[in-house]
Amino acid sequence: xxxxxxxxxxxxxxxxxxxxxDKTGSAKKPxxxxxxxxxxxxxxxxxxxxxxxxxxxxxxxxxxxxTIYYVTPWLRWDRGPYAPDQAVLIDLANRRFYMFxxxxxPHEFYFVAGLLIMAGIGLFLVxxxxxxxxxxxxxxxxxxxxxxxxxxxxxxxxxNARMRLDKAPWGAAKTARRVSKxxxxxLISLVTGGAWILYFADAPTLLVEFFQGEASPVAYMTVAVLxxxxxxxxxxxxEQVCIYMCPWPRIQAAMLDEKSLLVTYKDWxxxxxxxxxxxxxxxDKYGDCVDCRECVAVCxxxxxxxxxxxxxxxxxxxxxxxxxxxxxxxGRPRGLIDYATLDQCEAEAAxxxxxxxxxxxxxPRTFVYFGIWGAIGAGLLFALGTRTHTDLTVSPDRNPPFMxxxxxxxxxxxxxxxxxxxxxxxxxxxALSDLPAGSVMWTDRIxxxxxxxxxxxxxxxxxxxxxxxxxxxxxxTEPDAFSFELTSLDEQRERDIERTxxxxxxxx
Amino acid sequence: MADKHRVDEPTGxxxxxxxxxxxxxxxxxxxRWWLWTFxxxxxxxxxxxxxxxxxxxxxKATDGVLGWSSRxxxxxxxxxxxxxxxxxxxxxxxxxxxxxxxxxxxxxxAISGGASAxxxxxxxxxxxxxxxxxxxxxxxxxxxxxxxxGDLAALEYTLTHGIRWEGSDQTRVNYMPAFQGVxxxxxxxxxTAHVLSLSGKGQSxxxxxxxxxxxxxxxxxxxxxxxxxxxxxxxxxAIWLYGDSEASIRQQIALPRHGVMPGWSDKLDPVxxxxxxxxxxxxxxxxxxxxxxxxxVSEDGAETVAAAEGAEDNGQL
Numbered sequence: 001x002x003x004x005x006x007x008x009x010x011x012x013x014x015x016x017x018x019x020x021x022d023k024t025g026s027a028k029k030p031x032x033x034x035x036x037x038x039x040x041x042x043x044x045x046x047x048x049x050x051x052x053x054x055x056x057x058x059x060x061x062x063x064x065x066x067t068i069y070y071v072t073p074w075l076r077w078d079r080g081p082y083a084p085d086q087a088v089l090i091d092l093a094n095r096r097f098y099m100f101x102x103x104x105x106p107h108e109f110y111f112v113a114g115l116l117i118m119a120g121i122g123l124f125l126v127x128x129x130x131x132x133x134x135x136x137x138x139x140x141x142x143x144x145x146x147x148x149x150x151x152x153x154x155x156x157x158x159x160n161a162r163m164r165l166d167k168a169p170w171g172a173a174k175t176a177r178r179v180s181k182x183x184x185x186x187l188i189s190l191v192t193g194g195a196w197i198l199y200f201a202d203a204p205t206l207l208v209e210f211f212q213g214e215a216s217p218v219a220y221m222t223v224a225v226l227x228x229x230x231x232x233x234x235x236x237x238x239e240q241v242c243i244y245m246c247p248w249p250r251i252q253a254a255m256l257d258e259k260s261l262l263v264t265y266k267d268w269x270x271x272x273x274x275x276x277x278x279x280x281x282x283x284d285k286y287g288d289c290v291d292c293r294e295c296v297a298v299c300x301x302x303x304x305x306x307x308x309x310x311x312x313x314x315x316x317x318x319x320x321x322x323x324x325x326x327x328x329x330x331g332r333p334r335g336l337i338d339y340a341t342l343d344q345c346e347a348e349a350a351x352x353x354x355x356x357x358x359x360x361x362x363x364p365r366t367f368v369y370f371g372i373w374g375a376i377g378a379g380l381l382f383a384l385g386t387r388t389h390t391d392l393t394v395s396p397d398r399n400p401p402f403m404x405x406x407x408x409x410x411x412x413x414x415x416x417x418x419x420x421x422x423x424x425x426x427x428x429x430x431a432l433s434d435l436p437a438g439s440v441m442w443t444d445r446i447x448x449x450x451x452x453x454x455x456x457x458x459x460x461x462x463x464x465x466x467x468x469x470x471x472x473x474x475x476x477t478e479p480d481a482f483s484f485e486l487t488s489l490d491e492q493r494e495r496d497i498e499r500t501x502x503x504x505x506x507x508x
Numbered sequence: 509m510a511d512k513h514r515v516d517e518p519t520g521x522x523x524x525x526x527x528x529x530x531x532x533x534x535x536x537x538x539x540r541w542w543l544w545t546f547x548x549x550x551x552x553x554x555x556x557x558x559x560x561x562x563x564x565x566x567x568k569a570t571d572g573v574l575g576w577s578s579r580x581x582x583x584x585x586x587x588x589x590x591x592x593x594x595x596x597x598x599x600x601x602x603x604x605x606x607x608x609x610x611x612x613x614x615x616x617x618a619i620s621g622g623a624s625a626x627x628x629x630x631x632x633x634x635x636x637x638x639x640x641x642x643x644x645x646x647x648x649x650x651x652x653x654x655x656x657x658g659d660l661a662a663l664e665y666t667l668t669h670g671i672r673w674e675g676s677d678q679t680r681v682n683y684m685p686a687f688q689g690v691x692x693x694x695x696x697x698x699x700t701a702h703v704l705s706l707s708g709k710g711q712s713x714x715x716x717x718x719x720x721x722x723x724x725x726x727x728x729x730x731x732x733x734x735x736x737x738x739x740x741x742x743x744x745x746a747i748w749l750y751g752d753s754e755a756s757i758r759q760q761i762a763l764p765r766h767g768v769m770p771g772w773s774d775k776l777d778p779v780x781x782x783x784x785x786x787x788x789x790x791x792x793x794x795x796x797x798x799x800x801x802x803x804x805v806s807e808d809g810a811e812t813v814a815a816a817e818g819a820e821d822n823g824q825l
Contacts, residue, residue, distance in 0.1 A: 038524075040538065240539060397637065406652045444791075
């Protein structure tokens with residue numbers, strides 16, 4: 001159900017509050033005002049091209065993030081013959097995560113958890129300092145939407161041309177433009193979806209397999225899903241994702257306070273708004289806003305910043321660029337729309353001199369967040385720097401807990417896990433300590449005839465080797481707690497000592 | 509509903525027309541695509557119901573056009589796992605059991621395969637930890653005492669043909685005579701005391717030693733070390749199939765119990781049997797191969813057993 005107002009002005013960029021006000025005051029067309037629908041038709045956003053510092057920053061962020069995303073899987077990193085040479089690789093099948101010189105095993109998942117906590121605290125930090133900067137510049141939805149909007153501009157022209165084309169009836173020319181535009185969307189989406197899977201396998205190999213039809217079904221499914229979502233969310237849904245689907249704006253709104261930087265329209269300076277002509281005739285009555293609607297025209301989510309903070313504002317700053325240009329043209333100072341905190345706005349409205357925006361960053365809240373964030377990061381780096389690449393775990397057999405041997409001696413069995421995190425095979429020595437002299441061990445591979453007080457076990461590169469170890473103590477001795485001592489037989493001589501118990505008959 | 513188009517002044521939003529205790533609902537329109545998404549889920553459900561099992565019927569749910577079932581998926585996965593294991597199976601099949609330890613990787617795979625087969629076929633008697641049950645005479649497989657030999661080839665033979673098992677004419681078989689009626693009570697007591705003394709428990713008597721020498725030493729050997737070729741258990745060690753109490757030993761002399769282990773040649777393939785042998789051998793009591801040449805097992809029965817035993821004899825000489 002589209003109401004008459006929308007039919008008349010399909011590209012109306014005003015907010016629903018404004019339109020609703022129109023309707024109310026609308027004594028204009030009371031007869032035509034039918035039953036208003038519970039549903040609203042989507043209004044396309046055709047944002048106008050703009051240049052300025054924020055737009056350039058957005059370009060920079062887009063180029064950097066997209067380059068990182070598309071290029072990373074192709075970077076190589078030499079790890080020797082026993083580990084993959086892909087710089088960043090999430091090897092799910094072997095449960096390893098490689099990132100340049102760092103290799104994460106599943107038991108070290110706390111590094112990933114730590115990074116996620118850092119991301120969370122980082123979100124608090126960024127949001128409390130510069131508002132929804134994530135939304136405005138770095139969010140993938142924003143980056144790909146921005147990219148697709150540039151394609152719109154490249155193929156269909158700028159705002160006015162696109163609005164005209166939207167309204168034009170379908171014909172050969174429009175079809176050709178639409179098909180070519182959607183074709184480019186699809187191509188980018190395919191590359192985007194395709195790049196994702198390259199993080200999970202050797203990129204050059206997988207790419208060849210992918211086109212030969214030999215990759216695993218999950219690879220094709222993943223590419224299909226990600227291509228589809230990129231095409232649909234970036235090409236068509238765009239700002240609807242931010243406004244209706246994403247929980248982020250709601251969460252971030254809760255983290256803002258009166259000292260956070262926001263994109264703000266300084267209404268005390270702008271109002272009463274009126275055209276330049278009117279303002280020139282009557283300078284006392286009118287403010288700086290000439291109601292040119294440039295800020296609305298350039299907005300990628302199609303909102304009017306002059307209505308104040310709203311969920312649709314991703315704080316990308318393009319309206320600042322647009323407004324500054326107009327202010328320059330009409331000879332007024334820049335910053336009618338600007339990054340400012342609510343506190344700064346109030347002070348300015350009360351007559352104080354404008355404060356530089358960066359001063360908003362210097363406050364306890366940002367320092368506390370930064371301190372926590374930095375402490376976690378330093379902790380993770382410390383843990384990363386001091387972790388050993390060997391580990392031993394011991395679990396005694398519980399069934400049976402001990403075993404009587406032919407000669408009357410008692411044997412215990414243990415399952416040992418020897419972990420070798422180096423990308424090369426290593427020999428490790430396992431020795432018994434705190435057991436009576438004459439105690440010996442052998443394993444499921446080293447026969448009893450070779451039993452000794454210590455054994456050398458070779459552990460393959462990048463693997464955990466599970467060994468069943470058998471230990472006997474001399475007849476008549478009654479050992480209790482003892483240790484397995486692991487020593488890597490290489491220049492590192494990494495050690496790990498694992499305490500366990502020797503169980504004797506009747507000890508249950 | 510006369511005031512349907514009434515507008516809330518502060519927000520400029522139209523009322524829906526619903527009112528609860530003075531609280532009224534404003535119309536904030538939902539995007540229309542949201543509605544289409546809802547319809548799309550209904551369409552999806554309709555398609556799903558046709559393609560996959562959905563409606564519960566009396567016996568089972570409707571099958572669905574695709575014929576998918578979780579059971580079928582499992583069967584397919586199992587078949588794929590079977591194919592993936594094929595290579596290892598073939599290599600184990602081609603490797604003589606005595607040569608298995610020469611290939612540590614293959615031995616490891618055999619031990620793992622044996623461990624899972626053990627859980628399926630052996631734990632009922634020998635227990636999950638392979639420790640057996642003394643009260644029933646199910647032997648412990650973790651120790652180093654083997655009545656019929658504990659090297660890989662001997663274990664494979666026992667697993668294949670069983671012990672006192674009707675299903676194979678090559679089965680390992682022996683019957684210790686019952687001495688009830690042959691010995692009187694005093695004599696049985698004397699032999700019992702002598703048997704216990706072999707492992708250092710208690711004192712023997714001249715009568716016990718003499719009776720043992722005459723009646724038992726042929727199989728159990730004069731010093732009680734037993735004879736794996738005949739399946740005569742060692743009596744001079746710490747391990748007793750039916751327990752080390754005097755009563756148990758006396759009973760075993762008077763009216764011996766003869767345990768039966770089924771052979772697995774009719775239920776398991778030779779590869780699984782080999783893997784089970786490797787697993788049991790790895791439990792910490794396995795013995796080194798005593799003969800280089802494994803006993804040949806061919807079609808014709810008794811002769812081959814004799815030949816095999818001959819071979820082992822030769823090996824021991």
